[in-house]
Amino acid sequence: MAGSMLAGLPAAYAAEAASGPTVEELVVTAQKREENVQDIPLAVTAFSTKKIEQLHIGNVTDAFNMLPSVSFQSSTPGFYNVYMRGVASGGDGNHSGSLPSVGVYLDEAPVTTIGGALDIHFYDIARVEALAGPQGTLYGASSQAGTVRIITQEPKLGVSESKYDLEVNGVAHGGIGYKAEGLVNIPAADNVAVRLVAWGEHRAGYIDNVKGTRSYPTSGVTINNNALADDDYNDVDVYGARAALKIDLNETWTIKPSINYQDMKTNGYFGYDKTLGELKVKHFKPESSHDRWYHAALAVEGKIANFDLVYAGAYMNRKIDTQSDYTDYSFFYDTLFGSGAYVTDNLGNPVDPTQYILGKDKFTKESHEIRLTSQADQPLRLTAGLFYQKQTHDILQNYRIDKIGSDVAVTGWPGTLWLTDQYREDRDSAAFGEVSWDATSKLTLTAGIRAFKAESELRGFYGFSKGYSSRTGEAACFKPTVVGRGPCTNLDKSVEETGETYKVNATYHINDDKMVYATYSTGFRPGGVNRRATLPPYKSDFIKNWELGWKTLWADRSLKFNGDVYYETWDDFQFSVLGANSFTEIRNANQARIYGAEVDVVWQPVQGLSISGAAAYTNAELTENYCNALDAKGNPITSCASPEAPKGTELPVTPKLKANSVVRYEFPWWDFDAHVQGALTYTGSAYADLRLKERSILGKQSDYTTFDLSTGIAKDNWTAELSIRNVFDEIGDTYRSAQCTPGVCGGITYIVPVQPRTIAISFGQKF
Template sequence: MSGRARLMEFSASLLATTAMAVPAMAQQAAPPADSDVIVVTAQRREERLQDVPISINALGQAKLEQANAKALDDYAKLLPSVSIQSFGPSQAQVFFRGVATGSGGPPLHIGPLPTSSTYVDEIPVTTIGGMVDVHLYDVARIEALAGPQGTLFGASSLSGTLRIITNRPELGKTTGSIDLQVNKFSKGDFGGSAEGYINLPISDNAALRVVGFYDRTGGYIDNIPGSRTFTLDDGDDDTELPVNNNALVENDYNDVETWGGRAALRVDLDDNWTVTPQFLYQSQIAHGGFFYDPTKGYLNVTDYLPSRNKDRWWQAALTIQGKLSDWDITYSGGYFERKVDNIADYSYYSVAYDSYTYVDDNGVTQPGFATYFPDANGQPIDPTQTSHQNDKYTKFTQELRVNSPTDKPFRLAAGMFLQVQTDKIGADYQTVGIGSIPTPIWLTPFGTSDTVFLTRVKRKDRDYAMFTQAEYDIVPSVTLIAGVRGYAAHNTIYGFSGTNSAGNLDPANCFPTSMPDVPCANVHKKQVETGAIWRGGLKWQVSPDVMLYGTVSRGYRPGGNNRRPGVNPFKSDKLDNFELGWKTHFGRIYFNGATFYQKWRDLQFGLVPVGQNGVTNTYNAGNARIYGVEGDLSARFGGLSLSASATYVDAQLTSDFCEVDPVTKNIVCTPGVPPAAAKGTRLPIMPRFKGSATARYEWPLGATTAFVQGSVTHQGGTRTFLTDADFAAVGPTRPFTTADFSVGAHWDSWRIEAFIQNAFSSHGALGRNTICATEICGAYARTYPTKPQFFGLKLGYDFE
């Protein structure tokens, strides 16, 4: 039986079960809604959201479930200060408040760290090649902390910090849930999920919480028939080579399968000390691509080679919390390992090079023979190229933190932090069959393999820090805040990257190595930086329901190394944030917000210089400034709940980003030569306006409590790239609005819900990008769409 048939059978069974369960199980109305009070740990201690002088969007478990949010694309639209740049599941980067440069192509592995950090509970899981896309189930909340958070959360918290807080084991009670779902894209495939957790008391002082999930998301992009003819760049019509994609034609070819779980054990050693070890595992395989080609029609592509992203990761974590006298002590440590295996259709690189030419010594334009690879019989092989990238990430993290009593006028948090993260990078750009033919005219494979561009590099980033943050109540209603973090960063890369050419194998720059599968080591660099960042502010509790605050803070992102010989390392960039905010509560209405001004200095930018075979270097591109205002409003009137949030951002360069010198490969400003991006150029990725609003109404219906909910999200258009040439090649995204609706009921321990997302089939674009450098592939740019119309049915059961 096929996967689709099994899902359809599962769907029918679920619907039948639901139909029988509703009348049989509806015995009494559900308990009243949870309290509006939200508790967060944004300052590394538990506090009411309304008391924290930081701009925070907190999405609690109920909010996430009501929005049917399971992955990054689902909840990012609920966070107005957040924008994403994505190539599909587990291939995205997150940005706060417009702190983004929009470097082209897939996420860089030898390049800058992300501008925002991601935490699961107390431990960072940030990786350079794409954010870990944690499947959300049994999650207490998501905390989105906008603005630099470096004092308490360290490197890469330049623009903000995203925290995923899981539910912890509870003592003395057995509880659990089972959740089933069947869903379908209106013009795509079926999907479904099964999720569950159980909380088990082991003894009076110990409890175990175990979570498991399986989720299959159907595809919605069609790989339609197509053909192309390679001229083989030799000027001879007799050697033209037609190719087609008949073997890969498939509807709904971008399906995703995700499964995994976690287990957490809580042991109270006594009244003061608690030990909580936890283990998480997730495996995800995404087939096909998640961009569509506008020239082929909405949600259509013509791919000539298979695409797949396989992402497996696990984390072992230990948290110890206790007291020494009346001081709180917290130790958190973890080891994280992630393996990503990505295969992508890189054929448009070959198409672009099929028209490659050069000018000879006599000034005559000659064919480049860039795609002409004759076999032993003189017959050309298909020059189509594929990209195969393997990464193995590890992250070892240790933090020890102390907090003074929270009921004193003077309060202190201080600690030490250590992190060592590695990335073992393997990349092969291949042309099938090229390894078994006579040496090509210009592009020699490595040995008998089909690899024509090879990367085998080990990257190691070490971070060390000491930090402290203090609060002092000048008077009971006015609090002075100050913090500092001293850091040291030591980053190295070692290995080989390049083509099998004399320039890359030059003994003067490529040294003997014991690394397997490489001819020599032409990359051996390090970058060491030390410094300090800070935070200061005032908090004024005007009344029990009104709080005002002002903050000045600095965040940083460590520098790093470029793999190309002769290209200088890039240094750290820093973001200074000046913010005025408010937290208010008037009767049934909560209104929080902030205005901010940010200065971004020496911003790190990935750029492909002309003639570099599509290899990206990272440069410090200049300076930028960002103005903005953000706010959220919520209210409850009986069974009616209303909420809305929005952000307006104006972000632009404050200095020219000049051109790359073709000889030194470094950025230079030449009088009379237009810059790559002039002062005043808008920063990419983040729309000027992004907002969402939700209305939910619950009412008694016989023995049940029924509900209906509607949400609307609007996002403005974006500039897709920073440099003018890249932006001209790819173009902007346009504004769009989507609407989601759901209806359902809950009674006793049962829940049932039907939902539809993007109900009016908005063809919104979250991004436009290319699979290789825009210089080469800009004419073949594709669009990353918002999720197309999607509907489903959920059934849940809670027990205790």
């Protein structure tokens, strides 16, 4: 009787009905070996290919939004500062700032840069893994507070397959977007396969640059933006490709070279001026970015005796050209301080002080890792390896006022009021190891250590001409040009540090479906050189993490309930602020403590119905005053009459609560496989800055909730779907900033919203 009832169902439904619904099993490599995510004593959230497609995750923003332990700041696509578990101090980190506190990996290689995480297009991605908490034992490369790994699909031997996906969408208050993606997997021989992936996307704009004028009090000049005013002017175009090769040399050795390339062009600005109303700005100079990068990687996998050996090497090259409006800076400095009187032509007459920025940043990143891993079925398991990384950053920031005189302009740079032309190099090397021992059939003990050496150097030129400043810029040079085309050198410093990070863990397996664990781990972020040469280098900062967690399956594995609670201390944290002339300064602040909880639930109560939810609660605050002062040894001073942020101040950026829930129902409908899905995300309120004065100027980012809805059908080799993202058109408040120091430019605060309601129709086929 049961067999006849199942006979009319599609194969997928019949199989599930016969065995009973169970949650998806997912294999990850978070601990540098393949393991079921339920067997790992680690706070890891992972999305499979299926989940990525179901949630319409098309880029890093989409992924970060669905990861409760992850927060991020972004003013423009392609520029992302990523944070985990509240380890964020806010402030300003432009150009040569602190190293990131969260490592972002593409396959086996780190791709984090000072400019932020790469805006990787998500197509043919095998999975995303978010590892919360310090990961410094097995991962270096800025994994102080956590690690996010993006794993691409590798070529499949002996399989010929291809697919394409098309989408057209309309954005409320904006324009029309579209996307085309495709892949092909080619078995070139029995032991060789090639996988080729390509994509192209146009993201519609929704911010309007409205017409207006601006008058400068010193010169009396009035400007307008008639030539640039336009609706929906913040559009984005992205195209890219990935090629991967897999060669099985024999039964034990495989080589896997790959290359990724992406080109992204953005126009306009992605925030709005709250004084003008939602989704509107009034800017007077062209704004755009052109971000292109390639990432070449090689993985070699094999066996030596009973050990698996992996070599992973990669080289990344990233170039970013930017144009930025800087009119707020010109206007407020002139209005408050009369700076326009110093912006003159060759006759000494004030000129139009309108300022804009032309930027050219070039990043390179080279990494090598070799590691040995023992067999997973042994009672004593070992992972050990060596790591080396070198990353460089060529910085060119040209702050221009078109009609200034030659004595005001930087030598050799007509029309340039301020020039930054610098070269930064960061190197780190490490030896690491982790040992796990099954003390009993239920208890496993793990210990790990990573010993490292970190070096950073920064040299070049920054500042004004001698004709503009008698003490800084060219006036402070001490030797000829050593970097780029700067007029001379007024910065040449380096720092070097060594140290260790640790991890110990105890895991108790209650049974095959349930375990609990306790972990102590440490995180470290190297110090560096301040771009303002008169300031001392900033020191490293440290995190200590205590964590209790659980991984459980219930009700015949139809219900998954994972979670953890943690307590962290963050010592001497690096804090970036805008100092004189809105120039970035990095100082070690003081101490903070962070505690919180994270949960992840998946329930499949009946055939075809899946209910999932995840949430993170984070409580982060200062445990000492922030006085914005250092003693003679460079240590933060915490005793002062009027601290800029007193003890107990909530850390910025990370909301206290971030959560999401997804309900999906799959069912047979006529001759089709059909589905309907709803996804709800909530992001709590947060401040953009640590300091109380700056908070009062910028205001608090309000909490927001978005809801996505989708439905679709599939038959044979094709699928079609209708989706509505941000159904209720929530203008979410994701980031707040000013063009310069908030105390000067905060009269105009910019708010970066979530993308307005977007209705999309998509179609795809597999062959």
